[in-house]
Amino acid sequence: MIKFLIKGLIRDRSRSLFPVLIVAAGVFLMVFLYSWMQGVMGDMVSSNAQFNTGHVKIMTRAYEELAQQRPNDLAILGVNKVLEQMRNSEEKMIWTPRTHFGGLLDIPDENGETRTQGPVMGLAVDLLSQNSPEIKILNLTKALVKGKLPQQKNEILISEEFAQELGIQLGAQATLISSTMNGAMATHNFTIAGTVCFGITAMDKGAIIVGIKDIQAALDMPDGAGEIVGYSKNMLYDERAMKELTQNFNENYSRADDEFSPVMVSLREQNGLAEYLDVARSRVNVIIFIFLLAMSIVLWNSGLMNNLRRYGEIGVRLAMGEPKGSLYRYMIYESIFIGFIGSILGTLLGLAISYYFQYRGFDMGYLMKSSTMLISNVMRARVTETSYVIGFVPGLFAPTLGAIMAGIGIYRRQTAQLFKELEV
Amino acid sequence: MPLINIEKMIKRYPIGGREFTALNEIDLQFERGEFCGLIGPSGSGKTTLLNIIGSLDVPSEGRITVLGKGVEGLSAQEAARLRREHMGFIFQTYNLLPVYSVFENIEFPLLLMHMGSRERKKKVINALEWVGLSDKTDSKPAQLSGGEAQRVAIARAMVKQPELVLADEPTANLDADNSYNILKMMSRLNEELKTTFIFATHDEKVIGYLKRKIFLIDGRVAKDETVN
Numbered sequence: 019m020i021k022f023l024i025k026g027l028i029r030d031r032s033r034s035l036f037p038v039l040i041v042a043a044g045v046f047l048m049v050f051l052y053s054w055m056q057g058v059m060g061d062m063v064s065s066n067a068q069f070n071t072g073h074v075k076i077m078t079r080a081y082e083e084l085a086q087q088r089p090n091d092l093a094i095l096g097v098n099k100v101l102e103q104m105r106n107s108e109e110k111m112i113w114t115p116r117t118h119f120g121g122l123l124d125i126p127d128e129n130g131e132t133r134t135q136g137p138v139m140g141l142a143v144d145l146l147s148q149n150s151p152e153i154k155i156l157n158l159t160k161a162l163v164k165g166k167l168p169q170q171k172n173e174i175l176i177s178e179e180f181a182q183e184l185g186i187q188l189g190a191q192a193t194l195i196s197s198t199m200n201g202a203m204a205t206h207n208f209t210i211a212g213t214v215c216f217g218i219t220a221m222d223k224g225a226i227i228v229g230i231k232d233i234q235a236a237l238d239m240p241d242g243a244g245e246i247v248g249y250s251k252n253m254l255y256d257e258r259a260m261k262e263l264t265q266n267f268n269e270n271y272s273r274a275d276d277e278f279s280p281v282m283v284s285l286r287e288q289n290g291l292a293e294y295l296d297v298a299r300s301r302v303n304v305i306i307f308i309f310l311l312a313m314s315i316v317l318w319n320s321g322l323m324n325n326l327r328r329y330g331e332i333g334v335r336l337a338m339g340e341p342k343g344s345l346y347r348y349m350i351y352e353s354i355f356i357g358f359i360g361s362i363l364g365t366l367l368g369l370a371i372s373y374y375f376q377y378r379g380f381d382m383g384y385l386m387k388s389s390t391m392l393i394s395n396v397m398r399a400r401v402t403e404t405s406y407v408i409g410f411v412p413g414l415f416a417p418t419l420g421a422i423m424a425g426i427g428i429y430r431r432q433t434a435q436l437f438k439e440l441e442v
Numbered sequence: 443m444p445l446i447n448i449e450k451m452i453k454r455y456p457i458g459g460r461e462f463t464a465l466n467e468i469d470l471q472f473e474r475g476e477f478c479g480l481i482g483p484s485g486s487g488k489t490t491l492l493n494i495i496g497s498l499d500v501p502s503e504g505r506i507t508v509l510g511k512g513v514e515g516l517s518a519q520e521a522a523r524l525r526r527e528h529m530g531f532i533f534q535t536y537n538l539l540p541v542y543s544v545f546e547n548i549e550f551p552l553l554l555m556h557m558g559s560r561e562r563k564k565k566v567i568n569a570l571e572w573v574g575l576s577d578k579t580d581s582k583p584a585q586l587s588g589g590e591a592q593r594v595a596i597a598r599a600m601v602k603q604p605e606l607v608l609a610d611e612p613t614a615n616l617d618a619d620n621s622y623n624i625l626k627m628m629s630r631l632n633e634e635l636k637t638t639f640i641f642a643t644h645d646e647k648v649i650g651y652l653k654r655k656i657f658l659i660d661g662r663v664a665k666d667e668t669v670n
């Protein structure tokens with residue numbers, strides 16, 4: 019009997035192939051949308067972590083209060099000692115110093131007169147020390163467009179876009195005009211070693227990357243750095259672990275009465291990222307929920323229609339003495355079967371495309387020309403565990419629910435009534 | 443004991459708060475091996491009566507026993523079983539299952555009875571012979587003419603050799619030649635296998651073949667005559 023019914027199911031494409039395709043398409047959209055949203059969210063976190071917040075960040079209490087302004091007069095002094103201590107006590111983390119600074123970059127002509135200049139957003143990182151983690155964290159090798167990474171003192175990287183704007187050649191001299199940690203005027207000469215492009219509009223507009231030692235000299239902040247950022251070694255942001263780490267650190271080292279004592283904050287607590295993430299996450303959840311609901315209604319309805327369309331067949335089978343219960347059961351098995359196959363196909367396809375976009379990315383840079391957000395121009399999907407199962411909600415349950423509802427119609431009606439409906 | 447016994451049976455349908463009496467005080471007996479018809483104008487209650495005999499519907503009042511079972515008291519499962527084991531149905535519109543071959547359509551009632559495959563095959567081949575369609579075994583319903591389709595439907599109703607076959611306007615969609623063939627076929631099966639046939643019809647060609655004619659008018663038996 020089952021064999022007989024399966025045979026019929028496979029032969030009747032309007033009952034097998036098309037519903038499977040409809041379910042698969044719906045499930046595919048669901049899985050991909052979900053993974054895409056996760057990717058965009060995750061990307062926001064990782065770009066911010068990469069260039070700005072770290073997974074955690076250590077600052078002085080005073081600096082932290084004004085952190086948006088990068089007040090280098092409130093920087094951490096004795097950075098090496100702190101670094102060493104952190105590296106010893108938190109072995110699962112990578113620690114590295116950074117200083118953000120602003121200023122003018124002045125490009126002189128052959129006579130030493132200003133040829134051109136422009137405002138820059140500087141990031142000083144550890145470029146030269148052996149096994150510096152920054153090359154990897156900032157993905158510098160990949161970001162390099164022309165030239166080479168700095169190999170010695172006073173060599174810097176500047177953003178490719180900026181270099182073109184100012185017409186700067188590799189190997190050219192550039193003078194940074196800024197202010198020292200104590201507020202005095204500072205000038206310092208650098209050599210352009212290479213140009214970089216990060217694919218993040220905010221970084222590519224006017225950034226320079228400078229060695230931390232050089233900036234210590236330039237801004238007169240010996241053994242100082244604005245911040246020390248920490249990353250989990252696996253580069254994955256684990257909110258709970260970072261919160262714990264932060265609490266421990268602050269209990270041990272941070273003193274409310276000393277504004278130069280260090281304080282550690284996690285990624286979540288910086289730049290209003292917490293609210294942003296929460297809002298974004300809840301928006302994403304709402305979008306996904308609405309989509310899930312819509313998809314479910316569509317598939318539920320198609321499950322319902324598929325079965326209502328079959329009153330004729332159902333009437334004949336009832337007349338020939340097939341019990342209602344068994345007919346109802348087969349209807350539901352059938353839709354579970356269809357839903358299952360469709361969900362698997364849709365999920366596989368959704369995962370495949372999502373994985374593709376996880377590795378390849380999709381360049382949306384042209385949409386973000388004026389973006390100041392630290393968000394990558396290349397949008398990526400991100401497959402999470404939920405991606406594997408989310409499609410089954412609309413794919414399996416909705417059509418089955420439709421079949422159950424259609425079946426209730428069969429149950430409620432007098433056999434003779436169904437029978438009449440089949441005659442017209 | 444008669445095959446079917448109907449006593450003071452009434453069937454009412456509710457329509458918009460009021461009740462419509464489709465069958466009124468029906469008293470009828472059918473014996474084994476009868477070849478008879480319910481005849482009457484449209485709306486006279488033929489289909490309604492056939493459906494109740496076929497345990498697809500229940501009477502509002504009165505009693506009806508089919509093969510010794512009271513239809514009015516049967517559960518849905520018991521009714522299904524009664525149909526599955528003892529009855530065959532033939533419809534005006536054939537109602538073959540379109541995705542299955544002729545062979546499979548005829549096989550279906552046997553599958554419902556959980557019959558083994560070898561026995562099924564034997565019976566289906568037999569039934570195909572009765573209706574003269576042995577060469578159409580693998581055709582799909584859409585490839586058959588109306589007459590052939592109705593012959594397949596007859597084979598499907600007959601394959602399990604039921605006691606009772608109920609046919610609602612079986613010739614309404616057929617031309618004279620096909621109607622004639624099909625009736626001859628059914629009357630032959632009636633004689634050879636002693637199957638009881640009850641028709642609902644207003645087709646003169648069918649009426650000519652009947653051995654017993656029950657005339658229904660407005661839900662009542664107006665005349666009940668047996669032809670010798």
Ligand SMILES: Nc1ncnc2c1ncn2[C@@H]1O[C@H](COP(=O)(O)OP(=O)(O)OP(=O)(O)O)[C@@H](O)[C@H]1O
Binds near residue numbers: 462490
């Ligand atoms: N489910 C129903 N609800 C209400 N009235 C019904 C229902 N089924 C049948 N009737 C009414 O009962 C009467 C008898 O119907 P029935 O189908 O038995 O007629 P019939 O003799 O088979 O007619 P026809 O020759 O047109 O097939 C009709 O007047 C019909 O309108």
Ligand SMILES: [Mg+2]
Binds near residue numbers: 488489610642
């Ligand atoms: Mg009728």
